[in-house]
Structure formats: C-alpha cells, structure tokens
Amino acid sequence: MQDMAAVSLPRIPHRLGFLGQRLHQDFVDTLYTTLYTSSPLSSCKRFEMKRKTPGQKRLAAAALLYWQRGQSMIRQAPRFDLARFRKHAGTLALTSLAGLWALVAAPAATAQEDAQASGASGALEEIVVTARKREENLQDIPLTIDVISGDLMRSGGIETIDDIEYAVPGLAVGNRGFNGAYLGLRGISSIRSFVGDESAVAVHLDGVFLPQSPQAFGNLFDIERIEVLKGPQGTEYGRNATAGVINVVTANPETEASSGDVNASFGSHGAVRMNGMANIVTGESSALRVAVSVAESDGYIRNVIDGSDVGGEDYSAGRISWLLETSESTRLLLKYQHSRNERPQVKIPRVPPNGNATQNGLNALARAGVSDFHDTIINVPISSDRTDDNLSLQIDWDMGSFGIRSITGYTSFDNEVTLDFTLEPATSGDASTDGQSPNSNEGTSMSQELQIFALDPGRMDWRLGLYWIDTEAEETRFVSSGGLFYVPDTVLPFSAYYDDFLLDQEGSAYSVFGELSFALSDDLGMTVGLRYTDEDKTQTQTETAGGDIPTACGGGPIGFAWCGESRLYTDTASRSWSDTSGRLSLEWTPSDDLLAYASYSSGFRSGAIGGVIGFDNFAADGGWNYDGSGVYRGPNGTLGLQPFEPETVDNIEIGVKSTLMDGRLQLNASWFFSRFEDQLVFQVDPEQQFRLIEGNIGESEATGVDFQVNWAVSEVLLLSLGGQVLDTEIVDLGNFDASGGAKEGIALPRAPEFSYAASVQYAAPVGNSGELSIRGEYNYKDDVFMDLSDRRPQDAVGLFNVILRYESGGNWYAFLNGRNLSDEEYLLDNEARVDSGGGAALQNASPGAPRTYEVGVGIRF
Known part of the structure; x- marks a missing residue:
C-alpha cells in the first residue's frame, strides 16, 4: 500500500489558477471545522485495496487524507458552531464544490472504460x-x-x-x-x-x-x-x-399509435377523483389528444356552527391537443384547456402567542368550541366559482440551417368568491351579524413570442427572439362587518362598517432577446445572453366606505367606520418602466459525465402601482380632502395611488453536475449569491388591518447551496436526496415603511434556513410480468415567518408520504398513497388581523391537510 504521508491532494488544473488552488486547499479546513462531523471514509483503506486502476487508487488515497486531516481538526473543535457555519456558508459552498470536483475528476478518465466493461445495467434514466x-x-x-x-x-x-x-x-x-x-x-x-x-x-x-x-x-x-x-x-x-x-408541460399527442388511459380513485374526506386520456391518431402525421379530470371531496375543515365539513374539492377540467405536421419542415401544436373550480376559500381562526392581551382575551372566546386544529367558525354563506381558459398555438418551421418558432398564447379567468370575513360569532347560537365579503375578479392576456434559432449548432448555438404581451384585469371587493375591531354588535351596537372597492388595470410589455453559446476549446464553452424589456401599466381604483354609527359622533372616523355617511375615493395612475437583463456563463466539460459551471445572471420584476385608496391612505396621510363633487382625494392635492419601482436582482452561481458509477450515481451541487434591489413587498399592517404596506425594500440578499444526489443502488432500489441551505437578510430597508415590523438584519419571509426532500423507491417483479413499486418520502422545512415581522410563525415541519403502485404487465394498474402519515399540523399561510395594542390579536390561517389516503385503479387501452 502506498504511504499515506506521501500522498498529495488531486491537483486543480492550471486553468483555475490561484483561486482554484486556494479553494481546493481550504476544502477540508472549512468543511470539518464548521460542520464538526466525522466521515464514513474511515474504512477507505479497505476501499483502496480493492481498487485496481491508478486513478481510483489516487482517489482513495486523497479521500483517506481528507478524513485523517478532518479527524485532527475535529479533536480541536469541541462542539458544532451553528453561527460559525452560517457565517462561512459561502466559503463552505465554494470549497465543497472544489473538493467534490477533485473527487470526481480522478476517476473520470476511467469511467468510460469501466462502463464499457460492465454495461449500463441499472443506470439512472436520462431526463430531457x-x-x-x-x-x-x-x-x-x-x-x-x-x-x-x-x-x-x-x-x-x-x-x-x-x-x-x-x-x-x-x-x-x-x-x-x-x-x-x-x-x-x-x-x-x-x-x-x-x-x-x-x-x-x-x-x-x-x-x-x-x-x-x-x-x-x-x-x-x-x-x-x-x-x-x-x-x-x-x-x-x-x-x-x-x-x-x-414550467408546466402537458402531454403532447403521439402519432405512433392510438391509446387511452382512465383511472379512478377514492380517498379520505370523501375524495373521489377521475382522470381520463385518449390519444387518437388521425393521419400519418397528425394526432388528437383529449384529457379530462374531475375531483370532489367533503373537505378536511369542520365548521363548529353546524358540524359540517367545508373547503372540499369541486373541480372539473378538460384539455384538447392537436398535433399536425403539414410537411417535413412544418409542425403545428394547438392546445386548449378549460377548467372550473368551485372549492370555497376557508380559513381557521388562531390566537398567536404574542398577541395583545385584551384582544387575545376576546378572541379566546371566539375559539371556544373550536377544539381541533382543523376547526373553524362560519355562519354566513360562502362560495367560490372560478373558471380558467388557456390557449396555446406553437408552430415550428425547419428552414434548413435554422428554425423559426411562433408561440401564441391566450389566457382568461373569472373568479367569484364570498368569504366569511371575521370568522365569528364566538360560539354557536351567537345572534350577532357576522362579516361577509362577496368579491370578484377577472382578467385576460394575449401574448406572442417569435424565436429564430440554430438547428445544427455544432460549436456555436444561437437564439434570437421577440416577445409581446397585453393584459387586462378587473377586481371588485365588498366587505361588511358585524363589529368594530371584530367585536360583535351585541357588545358594541351599531359598530358595523362596509367597504366597496373596484380596481381596473391595463398593461402591455414587449421585449427583444438573444443568446449565443460557443466553444472556446474542446472542453470549455461560454454562453452570453441579453434581453431588453419595455412595459407600461395604468390602474384606476374606486372605493366607497361607510358605517352605521349614529351621526351624533360628529362625523369623524372611529376605528374604520364613518359616522352615518358614505365617502367616495377615486384615483388613476400610470407608469412605464424598462430594463436590460443578461446572462454570462462559463461551462467546463472534461468528459461526458462532468459539467462544472460559473455564471452571472440578472433579472427584473415588473413595477407596481400600489396603495389602496380609502382606509389605508386615510391613516397614512392624515385625512382626505372633499372636492365638492362627492369625491375625496389625498391631502395637499395628492392622489392616493403611487407607483413602485421594479425589483432587480444580480446573481452569481457556481455549480457542478456529475454522473458516476456507470450512470448509476448523480451528484449535483451549486452555490449561489443573489443581491436584490427595490424588492417588492406587500403585507397587511398587523396593527391596522385595512392599511396595506406595499413598497420597495432598498436591498436584500440571499446566499445558499442547492444539492441533489440520485443513486440507483441496484436495478430495483433508487435513493434520492435533494436539499437547500439558505441564508437571507434585509440589508437596507430604504424608504420602506417599518411600522409593520420590518427591520434591517432580519431574514426574509418564507425562507427556511434548511429544507430537504429524501426518497427511497423499491421496485420488485411480481409474478411473470407484474411489478410492485414502493416509494417512501420525507420532506422537511425549517421554521419560517410568514411576513416581515415575527407575528406569523410556522414551526419546522416534516411530512412523511408513502406511495405503492402495481403494474400488472398488461392493461391495468393500481395505486395506493398516504400523505402526511405522521399527521403533522402546519399552516400554508396565515393573515394577521386587527390589533391596536402591538401584536396580532387574531389570525385567519390556511391549514395544511391532515393525514390522508387514496386508493385507485386504472386501465390502459
């Protein structure tokens, strides 16, 4: 055996220069001093003895040296230091990638020879x-x-x-x-x-x-x-x-043969689902595909007022797709989808631990009789009816050395919803009038994209394009409440208010873009891309607000109710923006099984026309001025609406993708750093619900590591692990309103420091031609806050799912799945409600589904 003291680490090629050498040298130091973990490579002496090729022996020797040096550093590190880990997360990512490259590079030269000797049996399936x-x-x-x-x-x-x-x-x-x-x-x-x-x-x-x-x-x-x-x-x-x-990609028609698939399933909470598909060959170069889906369920939220289950599925949809190849050089793909969803929007009332004491006392009464996590209080009719239509037409032309693609799109939606606005009364039988909110919104969009691209790129690939989109949207909201600050009328009579709101917006945007990829050498390539965008928006808001408090109160506002009168607010604002975004990427491919890359990219999110005239600006601006015509405008002649700047981002990413062990193992990892300027943020002010805090945060950052491991242990066993380590921070609030709890140095909302998805899948033959597969999943997310304050927390949660599927080898199959088998209680979202004392007193929350099961059977023809 080779003397380990004489072994040196695999060298970084001279192309990477000093930086690569430094990152490679720091790999062990950073990894072991921050993570404080031992390595499973303690047995790599035996591993090395079993290897036959020089490259593999060198790999084993380097791995053992890494482990030995790490053990020495572990003895000097008495405990795991989370703060140190977060501080050095970026360095850890870079050095880990360099170290991973070193481990991968050594056996890469022999991978092809080994694959030819052993074949590709059990290799991971290629994903296109x-x-x-x-x-x-x-x-x-x-x-x-x-x-x-x-x-x-x-x-x-x-x-x-x-x-x-x-x-x-x-x-x-x-x-x-x-x-x-x-x-x-x-x-x-x-x-x-x-x-x-x-x-x-x-x-x-x-x-x-x-x-x-x-x-x-x-x-x-x-x-x-x-x-x-x-x-x-x-x-x-x-x-x-x-x-x-x-990207959601639906199945295309196939011209090879006609086929079909129909399945039905039954599940928890009265769930019934049916899906069907028919692929019909209509000619030598044309085919039609029809798909339908229907789903119904009782819902997993119980209304304590009458004991009924609410929030269940009520969905139906259909899609028709037509593929036509008019010639060898022309291909047409048309898709139209229509759906209708009548699932009502249901929330549960929650009392957070950090709410105002007085309000918490009142709302504790509201929770009386709500003993289960998935219980709610609804005593007004609720409903939802949403329809969506989506049309796409893609035409491809083969012009010989280049291709032309046209994508025409049309979307429309119409949504009518009636909500229980306050989730009251407190207990069954309360006679107070509860809040009700009937709302509607609708919109359409029309878009056109034209691309010209290389068909036989060779050492140079290119793509040019034009894009245009036009959008229209309308929204109406009406809110009526049974009590000031959600206290029932039986406690404070005549305290109701109402708010009628109308929004209309039109917008359009166009862009021109191009991307060029070319080879600098046999294993080094570069990609350069650029896109220019110009857009404009116009928005009009109209709002009528009033209340039923007697006029004896003097006509001034009390809370959010006005005394015996209605007030009309209206405003229109327009704005245009433009932006240039780009991408620069270097890709190194020393073999077919290894890709290392470094890239810079930028992007922007459309600016907004923000602020809701009426309640929110009344509080913010100190009052509105009556112009004598029944219309109120902001103080000093200003208008209520204001434009917000577009959100921009600059991103650096360094990554590696590798395929090892005859195609049975994939190791992918990337480190990224993103700096956002003028990040657009919207939240409800938890101290004054009808004041909407919307604006730009001066600067925020996100740093992290993404990783993915897929391992086909054998022809019947597959292991997968993907995860993300993330650190976010608001660096500079800029002019953003901090009254809602936002402050510099805090993490961004809904940004878990750690999340991962792990799965084990086993497939075994059954009988002469059947196959049974069992898949177990565990998906984890660290704790987060739902907004820019600490008033809407969600604890860390892990969900355990199991999926069983039987393929008969003929024309039928069956499946059984269980989701959230440990029956975790978690929130998808929660909304802070009114609190005049410094903390969210009541929250309307959307609970995640409890433990559910589904069993189904399908037939292919």
Missing part, C-alpha cells in the same frame, strides 16, 4: 427538459433545476402545485384564494395583493406565461413533467422571473 426552450439532457444544463415527472404525480396524489411545495427544496407555495397567492424560490417570494400585481416566480403553461399567479393553482392532469428553475431567468423568460420559473 426544455428549460432553455430546446430539448436537452438535464445533466448538460448549467442551471439548478428540479423536475417532477408526470408518472410520480399520477401515482403520488400530486394534484396541484401546492402538493409539490415540500418535494422541491426552497420552493414556497401559498394559495390564499381570492386574497392572493404567492410563489417563492431561494427565499424570494411575493404575495399577490390585487389582481394586477406580479409574482417573483414566473409560471408558464406549455410555453405561455400566466400573468396572475393564482392561475397556476388549478388541478394538474395529464402532465408530462414540471420543471422548477431556480434563480433569475431574465434572458430566456424575461420579466417576473427574479426568483425562478415553474
């Missing part, structure tokens, strides 16, 4: 994605991407984007129904406050951008895959992708 608007192997793309396959979705009970939140580390999802929805990645998330606001995560359905984030929360059916791109994607996807992109 269109994240960069062309088909590519996932391992060949210098981006951090998580993929959820359609097969896993169908057998695992994944019905909506909500269901993949815990399966994708770093993804934050919250469907607040009419009141908004948020999507977040890598610690950057946003709440849609009103129908015209933009998200930090762009959602695309079959290549068409969905401008309103709630459009992404319909049921998912007949899906090919979901791609989650982490980090800003300003070049390929343009505006509103500062945190990342979610």
Whole structure:
C-alpha cells in the first residue's frame, strides 16, 4: 500500500489558477471545522485495496487524507458552531464544490472504460427538459433545476402545485384564494395583493406565461413533467422571473399509435377523483389528444356552527391537443384547456402567542368550541366559482440551417368568491351579524413570442427572439362587518362598517432577446445572453366606505367606520418602466459525465402601482380632502395611488453536475449569491388591518447551496436526496415603511434556513410480468415567518408520504398513497388581523391537510 504521508491532494488544473488552488486547499479546513462531523471514509483503506486502476487508487488515497486531516481538526473543535457555519456558508459552498470536483475528476478518465466493461445495467434514466426552450439532457444544463415527472404525480396524489411545495427544496407555495397567492424560490417570494400585481416566480403553461399567479393553482392532469428553475431567468423568460420559473408541460399527442388511459380513485374526506386520456391518431402525421379530470371531496375543515365539513374539492377540467405536421419542415401544436373550480376559500381562526392581551382575551372566546386544529367558525354563506381558459398555438418551421418558432398564447379567468370575513360569532347560537365579503375578479392576456434559432449548432448555438404581451384585469371587493375591531354588535351596537372597492388595470410589455453559446476549446464553452424589456401599466381604483354609527359622533372616523355617511375615493395612475437583463456563463466539460459551471445572471420584476385608496391612505396621510363633487382625494392635492419601482436582482452561481458509477450515481451541487434591489413587498399592517404596506425594500440578499444526489443502488432500489441551505437578510430597508415590523438584519419571509426532500423507491417483479413499486418520502422545512415581522410563525415541519403502485404487465394498474402519515399540523399561510395594542390579536390561517389516503385503479387501452 502506498504511504499515506506521501500522498498529495488531486491537483486543480492550471486553468483555475490561484483561486482554484486556494479553494481546493481550504476544502477540508472549512468543511470539518464548521460542520464538526466525522466521515464514513474511515474504512477507505479497505476501499483502496480493492481498487485496481491508478486513478481510483489516487482517489482513495486523497479521500483517506481528507478524513485523517478532518479527524485532527475535529479533536480541536469541541462542539458544532451553528453561527460559525452560517457565517462561512459561502466559503463552505465554494470549497465543497472544489473538493467534490477533485473527487470526481480522478476517476473520470476511467469511467468510460469501466462502463464499457460492465454495461449500463441499472443506470439512472436520462431526463430531457426544455428549460432553455430546446430539448436537452438535464445533466448538460448549467442551471439548478428540479423536475417532477408526470408518472410520480399520477401515482403520488400530486394534484396541484401546492402538493409539490415540500418535494422541491426552497420552493414556497401559498394559495390564499381570492386574497392572493404567492410563489417563492431561494427565499424570494411575493404575495399577490390585487389582481394586477406580479409574482417573483414566473409560471408558464406549455410555453405561455400566466400573468396572475393564482392561475397556476388549478388541478394538474395529464402532465408530462414540471420543471422548477431556480434563480433569475431574465434572458430566456424575461420579466417576473427574479426568483425562478415553474414550467408546466402537458402531454403532447403521439402519432405512433392510438391509446387511452382512465383511472379512478377514492380517498379520505370523501375524495373521489377521475382522470381520463385518449390519444387518437388521425393521419400519418397528425394526432388528437383529449384529457379530462374531475375531483370532489367533503373537505378536511369542520365548521363548529353546524358540524359540517367545508373547503372540499369541486373541480372539473378538460384539455384538447392537436398535433399536425403539414410537411417535413412544418409542425403545428394547438392546445386548449378549460377548467372550473368551485372549492370555497376557508380559513381557521388562531390566537398567536404574542398577541395583545385584551384582544387575545376576546378572541379566546371566539375559539371556544373550536377544539381541533382543523376547526373553524362560519355562519354566513360562502362560495367560490372560478373558471380558467388557456390557449396555446406553437408552430415550428425547419428552414434548413435554422428554425423559426411562433408561440401564441391566450389566457382568461373569472373568479367569484364570498368569504366569511371575521370568522365569528364566538360560539354557536351567537345572534350577532357576522362579516361577509362577496368579491370578484377577472382578467385576460394575449401574448406572442417569435424565436429564430440554430438547428445544427455544432460549436456555436444561437437564439434570437421577440416577445409581446397585453393584459387586462378587473377586481371588485365588498366587505361588511358585524363589529368594530371584530367585536360583535351585541357588545358594541351599531359598530358595523362596509367597504366597496373596484380596481381596473391595463398593461402591455414587449421585449427583444438573444443568446449565443460557443466553444472556446474542446472542453470549455461560454454562453452570453441579453434581453431588453419595455412595459407600461395604468390602474384606476374606486372605493366607497361607510358605517352605521349614529351621526351624533360628529362625523369623524372611529376605528374604520364613518359616522352615518358614505365617502367616495377615486384615483388613476400610470407608469412605464424598462430594463436590460443578461446572462454570462462559463461551462467546463472534461468528459461526458462532468459539467462544472460559473455564471452571472440578472433579472427584473415588473413595477407596481400600489396603495389602496380609502382606509389605508386615510391613516397614512392624515385625512382626505372633499372636492365638492362627492369625491375625496389625498391631502395637499395628492392622489392616493403611487407607483413602485421594479425589483432587480444580480446573481452569481457556481455549480457542478456529475454522473458516476456507470450512470448509476448523480451528484449535483451549486452555490449561489443573489443581491436584490427595490424588492417588492406587500403585507397587511398587523396593527391596522385595512392599511396595506406595499413598497420597495432598498436591498436584500440571499446566499445558499442547492444539492441533489440520485443513486440507483441496484436495478430495483433508487435513493434520492435533494436539499437547500439558505441564508437571507434585509440589508437596507430604504424608504420602506417599518411600522409593520420590518427591520434591517432580519431574514426574509418564507425562507427556511434548511429544507430537504429524501426518497427511497423499491421496485420488485411480481409474478411473470407484474411489478410492485414502493416509494417512501420525507420532506422537511425549517421554521419560517410568514411576513416581515415575527407575528406569523410556522414551526419546522416534516411530512412523511408513502406511495405503492402495481403494474400488472398488461392493461391495468393500481395505486395506493398516504400523505402526511405522521399527521403533522402546519399552516400554508396565515393573515394577521386587527390589533391596536402591538401584536396580532387574531389570525385567519390556511391549514395544511391532515393525514390522508387514496386508493385507485386504472386501465390502459
């Protein structure tokens, strides 16, 4: 055996220079002094003796040296230091990547020889994605991407984007129904406050951008895959992708043969679901695909007023897709989808531990009789009726040396919701009038994208494009309350108020973009991209506010009710913005199984027209002036609405993707640092509910590490582990209103310091042709706060799921899944309510689903 004292670490090639050498040398020091863990490589002496090739012996020797040096440092570190770990997280990421490269580089030269000798038996399946608007192997793309396959979705009970939140580390999802929805990645998330606001995560359905984030929360059916791109994607996807992109790709028609698939399932809380698909070949070069989905359930939230279950599914949808190849050079793909969702929006009342004592006392009465986590109080009719229509037309032309692609998109939605506004009365039989809020919003968008790209790129690949979108949206809200500060009329008579609100917004944007990838050498490449965007918005708000307090009170405001009169507020504001975003990436591929990359990218999120005239600005501006025509405007002639600047981001990412062990092991990791300027934030002021705090944070940062390990242990056993370590901070508030609890130095909301998704899948043959697969999942998220204060916490939670699927080998299959088997109680979101004493006194929260089961059977034909 070689003398270990004479072994040196694998060298970093001279291309990386001093920085690479330094990072490589620091790998062990940083790793072991911060993590304080022992290594499983203590047995690598035996490991080395079994190896035969010089490269593998060198790998084993280096690994043992790493372990020996680490043991020495462990003895000098008495305990794990979390603060030190967070402080050095960036250095740890860089050095870990360098160390990982060193371990991978040594055996890379012999990987092909070994693969030829042993064959590819049991290798991981290649995953093809269109994240960069062309088909590519996932391992060949210098981006951090998580993929959820359609097969896993169908057998695992994944019905909506909500269901993949815990399966994708770093993804934050919250469907607040009419009141908004948020999507977040890598610690950057946003709440849609009103129908015209933009998200930090762009959602695309079959290549068409969905401008309103709630459009992404319909049921998912007949899906090919979901791609989650982490980090800003300003070049390929343009505006509103500062945190990342979610691509939903539905299944395409197939021209090879006609086929079909129908399945039905039954589950907890009276759930019944049916899905069907028929692929019909209509000619040698054309096919039609029809898919339908229906879902109903009783709901898992109990209304203590009458004991009924509420919030259940009531969903139906259909999609028709047509593929036509008119010639060898022309291909047309048309898709139309219609859906209707009548699931009502239901919240549960919660009393947080840090609320105002007086208000907590009153609201403790409101919780009387609400003994279970999933109990609520609803005594007014609630309803929801939402319809969505999505149309996409993609036409591809093969022009020989280059291709042309046209993507035309149309989306529309119409939503009518009636909510229980206050979740009162306190107990069953209370005669007070409760708050009710009927609302509606609707919108349309029309978009067109044109791409010209290389078909046979060779050492140079390029893509040019034009994009245009036009949007319109309207929203109405009406709120009536049975009591001032949610105290029933029986306690404070005549304290009700009402608020009638109308919003109308129009917007348009266009952009031009280009990307060029070229080879600097046989194993070194570069990608350069640039995109220019120009957009404008116009918004009009009208609000009528009033109350039923007697006029004897003098006409001045008491709380949020005005004495015996109605007041009309109106305002219109317009704004235009422009931005240039780019991408620069270096990719090094010393072999077919290894990719290392370093990139810089930027992006921007559309500016907003913010502020809600009426209640919020009355408190903020000190009153409104009557102009003699029944219209009130802001003091000193100012208007209530104001524009907010676009959110911009600069991101640096260094990553590695590797495939080892004859294709049976994948090790991927990336370190990133993002600096945001003018981050757009919206939240309800917890001390004055009708005042909406919306604006730009001066500067915020997010630093972290993403990692993914996939290991096909054998032909029947697959292990996967993906995770994210994250550190976020508000560096400079700028001019943002801090009255809601925001302050410099705190973490961003919905940004867990640690999250991971682990799975074990075992597949074994049954009988002559059948197969039984068992998949266990454990998905974990660290504790977070839901807003920019500490008043809406969510504790750390881990969800355990099990999926069983039987394939008969013929034309039928069956599946059984259990989700949240440990029956964890957790919140998807919570909203702070009014409190005049310094803490959120009552919260309306959206609870996560309890333990659920589903069993189903399907037939293929």
